[in-house]
Structure formats: C-alpha cells, structure tokens
Amino acid sequence: MDATESLPSLETARKLGLLPDEFDRIAQILGRRPNFTELSIFSVMWSEHCSYKNSIVWLKTLPRDSDRMLAKAGDENAGLVDIGDGLACSFKIESHNHPSALEPYQGAATGVGGINRDIFTMGARPIAQLNSLRFGSLDLAKTKRLLRGVVKGIGDYGNAFGIPTVGGELYFDECYNTNPLVNAFSAGIVEVGKVAKATSYGVGNPVFIVGSATGKDGIHGATFASEDISAASTDKLPAVQVGDPFMEKLLLEATLEIIATGYVIGIQDMGAAGIICSTSEMSAKGEHGMIIDLDKVPTRQLNMAPFEILLSESQERMLVVIEKGKEDVIQGIFDKWDLNCAQIGEVTDTQRLHFYRYGELVADVPAYDLVLGGGAPQYHREYREPAYIKEFAKFDPSDVDDLEKDELKKVAQHLLTHPNICSRKWVYQQYDSTVGTANRSTNAPSDAAVVRVKGSDKSIVITVDCNSRYVNANPRQGAMIAVAEAARNIVCSGGEPIAVTNNLNFGNPYVPEVYWQFVEAVQGMGEACRRFSTPVTGGNVSFYNQSSDDGPVFPTPTIGMLGLMEHPSHRMTLDFKNEDDLIYLVGPSTDDIASSEYLYSYKGIKASPAPNFDFETEWRIQESIKTMIRNGWIKSAHDISDGGLFVTLAESAMAGDKGFQIETDDRYRTDAFLFGESQSRVVISISPDQQQHVEGYLDDTILPFAFLGKVTAGGFVVDDIAVLTLAEAKDSYDNALGKIMS
CATH class of the missing domain: 3.90.650.10 (PurM-like C-terminal domain)
Incomplete structure (x- = not known):
C-alpha cells in the first residue's frame, strides 16, 4: 500500500456511518490507521444492515433448533429445513425498504432478485414467492406512485424470472407515508445431499466471480439502509441497484449446474456490500483467507476505484470457490450460459483478505473482524417503554357506543x-401465480399458499403475517399474535407449521422507545415460536424506518412461516x-x-x-x-x-x-x-x-x-x-x- 496516501480522518469515518469508538477499534484491529478503501470496507461490514450490531444480542435469544433444521440460523444464505423423503426446503424473507422508498420499481425488483439468489445459491430451485407490503395513506399521490412502482417491479421481475408469486399481504397506514416496507419471501426445494454451503477453504482453490459485470450501482447500499430516510436521501439514488431478471434466470440455471458437478467448495450471493461481504463471510466461516485481484473483476465502467468495485451491489452476481484443477469445468458451464466467469483470486491460509488493484495492495483486512458473529461490534442499547403504551391500556370499550x-x-x-x-x-x-404449475391455491383459495413439491405427494404451505397495529399497541403480545396467526393460517389450509423466517422492521435503534419495541417484539416472537416448535431459521433486521416528518413506522416483525402438507387429501x-x-x-x-x-x-x-x-x-x-x-x-x-x-x-x-x-x-x-x-x-x-x-x-x-x-x-x-x-x-x-x- 502507498505509504504516502492521505489517511482518512474521524470526520470521514463519521460520514461513512462509523462511530468514534468504532474508528478507534478499526485502528486497533489493523495495528495502524486504515486507508480509505479499508475504512469503506469496515463501514459497510459494520453497518447495521450487515453486522446486526444493534440487534444480534436479542436475535440470539430466539429458538433456532429442531430435528428438522439442517442449517443453523444465519450460517448459510437461507434457512434449510428437512421436509422428509430426502428433500429439504430452503426459505427466507428480506427487506428492500429504503431503495423502494426512493426508486420503487428497481427497489422492489432487486429485492425479489436478491431473495431468490439466496435460495438457489444453496442448490435449491425456487418454487414460490410471497411479499409483505406496507404503504402510507392512499389519499396521497405519493403512496399511489410507490404502490404502482413496487407492484410492477415485483411483477416484472418475478414473472420474467419464472417463479410464481403465490400470496402475500398488503397494508396501509399513515405511519408508512415516508417509509414503505417491501419484504420479499422465497422458498425452494433441494435434495438433502446436494446442498451448497457459503464457505471457503482449501489453500490454492480458485475464487471466481460469476454473472453480471460490476458497476457503480448500489455502492454503500448497506450503509444507506442503515440510516433514517430524509430529504437528502434522494441524493443517494446510486445506492439503489438495477436488476435484470433474464440474467438472473441464466444465473439460476448455471449455478444449479455447477453445484451439481460436486466441485463447488462454497458459493454466496453478492447482495448487500457486494464483493467485500461475500469474500469476508465465506473466508471467516471457513477460517481461511483470500488474495483478490480487482483488475480481473469484469466491470461496466472504466477506472472504477477499489472501494467502488468492492462495495458495488450490482445485481445477479455470485462468488464461487471451487476445487483447484476444475477451472475449465466452471468456465465451460458459464460460457454455455453466456455469463461472465472470471477467476479473481485464490484461497489462502492467512485468514486475511488481500485486495490488489493495478498491482498494488489496496487493502489488507482480517476476515473474522469484519463479520457478524466474528469481530463486528455488538451493542446493548438503552431502551424504555414509550408513554403511549400506558395510554393505550386505559381504553375501555364501554366508553364506545355499540x-x-x-x-x-x-x-x-x-x-x-x-x-x-x-x-x-x-x-x-x-x-404470474401459475408459472411452474405447482401452485395449488390459484383456483382454491385458502388462508395460506399451498405449493406442490413435484415428484412427491407433499406440498409446502407458506404465509407471511403481521398486524403491525397490534404490535404497536403491545409489541410483545402483537408479535406473539403474528406468529400465532401465521400458524393458524397454515393449519386452516391443512398444513403443519414447522419453521419461521422473520423480517423485523423498526425505527431508529438509538431511540430508546423504538429499541424497547424491538426487544419486546423479539421476546414475544421467541416465546410463541418455542410454544409452536417453529424455530427461527434466519431472516432480516431492517432498522431506521423512520423520518423526521412521520417518526418511526409501526413496529413490524413480519413472520414468514413454512408449513408442510404430507398429502393432498389434507388440503x-x-x-x-x-x-x-x-x-x-x-x-x-x-x-x-x-x-x-x-x-x-x-x-x-x-x-x-x-x-x-x-x-x-x-x-x-x-x-x-x-x-x-x-x-x-x-x-x-x-x-x-x-x-x-x-x-x-x-x-x-x-x-x-x-x-x-x-x-x-x-x-x-x-x-x-x-x-x-x-x-x-x-x-x-x-x-x-x-x-x-x-x-x-x-x-x-x-x-x-x-x-x-x-x-x-x-x-x-x-x-x-x-x-x-x-x-x-x-x-x-x-x-x-x-x-x-x-
């Protein structure tokens, strides 16, 4: 690295969303002050969106084990549950709230693309999608514009990608006037012995980037998702990604084909924080390192800076580690599907990430210290009950005329x-609810979607549920009701509830009253999931859903629940x-x-x-x-x-x-x-x-x-x-x- 480079100041760190203590901690980890590329790396990896630094201490209290669980919550790209007969269901829900608030079409479309990539990177073929959408008052022209854009984005991407949208929920309240919530759910099926892992190991194994070229769209998208929406947010439109569903369809087929070869060591979707997230998380999990040559990354713009390449959230990209000597196999498969496939580095035993640009070392960072569950900070925030809770409790129905x-x-x-x-x-x-010919609910409505698992008598029964008005009134009880209603919908459709994924949408975690809502809701959810024996397989936390004009949105812990129907006669x-x-x-x-x-x-x-x-x-x-x-x-x-x-x-x-x-x-x-x-x-x-x-x-x-x-x-x-x-x-x-x- 160039020793003459002007090193960033604390003020630069603040602008990147880092706290003063975090800036000092980075210097301690590196044994020196970081350069700008390294500081940018830490800023995205330690953002709330990637590190869950303000939520992980409470997420760890959720039940995460059962006889059906095949992957620990958070360890893989998505949850994985055994559904019998040698089959497993991979499923997950994630948010694309802030991007959808600014650019509803692409924000929603890329949310659909991202959640489906999480499924097929595990070797599972997606078979169904749901969505949970929240908007402000429909009296506002802005709300109608956002609703039109989001629905069209979901429809255009999902329809072109070829996965049916089989259900969901739609809710309106003025608390969402500035911050709509766009939560996307996907589920897929994989044979138990053919699951791909999000890991990296084996010194000398080649590292590939596959799929789309890397552009400047989505840079600092993770940090953008970790701050309040404001009037200045429109200046950050480059943080909103652009999707291509046809490219994603090709990537799906190519990915499943390379996984089927048995040569894949690990594979991960490039979602939030792009290359730096995939390289660091896979390396930390496998307790290895990587040397990456950024010059070899296919790019859409000339002369992209190192931090731009590392942090770009361009869509339809994967990081793949394969067995050394099998390079021609993966290259041949991606050539067949007419997709980029470039070897950009190799696995090392250093447990560090070394990034080069134009032959110069531009960043040298330890993988473990970047990631959730590793060295990323974890905070216990102050919380206190909002005054309105006691006011709500004073309600007496006898004061209301029947x-x-x-x-x-x-x-x-x-x-x-x-x-x-x-x-x-x-x-x-x-x-399109019928593409794939597996949806059993198109002409037979039920409380939850029923989707056939082809090649068996089984169906998965899936739903997304949350009445955020209940959660706002009593976060603990409201979250329990969300879990109970999801289970009730599955049972009323003939299924057996077996597991949960969640999307926890809240305001600013530094506001004690908001954080109290979060803590109470997580505890209520955990209690209900334990009682139903539906472990939490993973999910997403979306904080900072608030603005100076409207305040925080209602606390909205959306529950995505998976159920199983063993035979069509139970329908x-x-x-x-x-x-x-x-x-x-x-x-x-x-x-x-x-x-x-x-x-x-x-x-x-x-x-x-x-x-x-x-x-x-x-x-x-x-x-x-x-x-x-x-x-x-x-x-x-x-x-x-x-x-x-x-x-x-x-x-x-x-x-x-x-x-x-x-x-x-x-x-x-x-x-x-x-x-x-x-x-x-x-x-x-x-x-x-x-x-x-x-x-x-x-x-x-x-x-x-x-x-x-x-x-x-x-x-x-x-x-x-x-x-x-x-x-x-x-x-x-x-x-x-x-x-x-x-």
Missing part, C-alpha cells in the same frame, strides 16, 4: 372496501361449498374491539391495546382444526383476523359464490361479535350429517364454539337483517382497490 342494527350495512360496506381488507385483485392480477380451503351447510365459530366470543379495523378506521379511535390473546386457547383451537381436517369432518376453514367475524364470513361466502344467514349472541356487544378481532377463532362449515359428530368432538375437547347459522344461495343476513346481497358485496370487495388506484 352500533345499532341499522348501521350494519354501513359498517359492512366500510370494511369490505377498506384498503386493508378489500380484495388485492388489482395487485395479484399483475403477478382445506376457505370457500363455502353447499347451500344449507352449517356454519360454526370455533373459539371464544368476547366483548373485545381493541385495535380492530372497525375501531381504528370506522370509529376513528387509534389508542387501544392489542386484542385478546391466550396462547393455551390458541394451541388447542389449532389442534382441533387440524384433527377435524385430517378426519374429513369439515368443508371449509377460515381464520378470523382483520375485520372480524363478518369479514371472515363474507370472504368465505364470496369465494364460494354463496351467502350466509347467522344469528348474533346477545350476551356480547354487536360490534364486538361481528367486527372485533379477538384472536384464536376460526369459522368452519360442515355438512348437516356431521353436526352431531363435530359438536360431540368439540364438547369433548372443552373448547368454546358456537353454531352461527347456515350457508345460503346468496345474500348476507344477520339477525334476519339483509345486510348485503352477494352481488353488492363482491362489487364492493373486488373493485375497491382498483377504483382507488384508477
């Missing part, structure tokens, strides 16, 4: 047309099947209207606690639903969530082109009975000849349940009041979002 029966139609219309409840038809029509859908079938509520009725969409948007009361939730009841309800499905006793199952019982009934009726006639229970408030969102409740329908059998079973389990009424030919009738016709309901529900967006 609705009159003549208001039923008005409330029903309000909820069925509300952006948080109405059909997502405007969104999902832009996605359960949510649609009512036959006229005169009997409708039951399984679960407790209460006077709870807290944090319901009815209370929040119809009554305009935003300060209330999370809805009622009892884990023991939840567990027993899910076990009973599972048993009734396995025994063939029920015709439909649909969990009660946003909008309460009425919306659940309406969705089941509309999906089956049927109606319903029910009676309320005068022991409870009418609004709570119909529109409250108390948890652990499922609506089932059964044929009349199963009535005695089902009621006897539920009596034996000592579970609360209630006979509600019957499926009808059409129309929604409550207590002999004709609330809506089927045609009115479907028109309101199906077209509301499209009308807003047009």
